[in-house]
Amino acid sequence: DAKTTQPPSMDCAEGRAANLPCNHSTISGNEYVYWYRQIHSQGPQYIIHGLKNNETNEMASLIITEDRKSSTLILPHATLRDTAVYYCIVRGTSGTYKYIFGTGTRLKVLA
């Protein structure tokens, strides 16, 4: 199972873009990159995922490098409600399917 590495914490000014990096240098060809966030002690919330192409939805954008060894989650206009722990996970579509979470990035959006 590919592992991920994320910075432990980041700050972002309200209204600015938050760019959260993730390293997954051991990712294999059939593994997707998923992003989740956890606000306080609630259950993690799914944000976005991708395989090799950049993806965008109503919450965020996901940029995956061409070699797929790293990715960046972009929250285009961060608000105070985006303060949370963000997790980057890789998971394949065959085999054991298990999701292994790392320690994530604690994002603090500052007023």
Add this chain to the structure above:
Amino acid sequence: NAGVTQTPKFQVLKTGQSMTLQCAQDMNHEYMSWYRQDPGMGLRLIHYSVGAGITDQGEVPNGYNVSRSTTEDFPLRLLSAAPSQTSVYFCASSSVTGDSPLHFGNGTRLTVT
């Protein structure tokens, strides 16, 4: 649409007691899993299942048992509770088809005294 339902929300146990945390999903997901989250830490995988009758160990399985007799339910049993098992427990499920994301329950906060 209930999604993933965990019961109870809170539980206090004495050391040595046993109990079962319940998890049910109504999305017909094949994959179900249990995580624990200690204060200030990330989620660690305890056990998971890819279908009825199939279970496997995750990162921290010791002290916990699971079974999967139906697609909908995936209970987690603590055989003899220890203070080190004080944690928040999350159940999650997903389809194994394609790239379906994981859906989480709201958690069970367990304290062992």
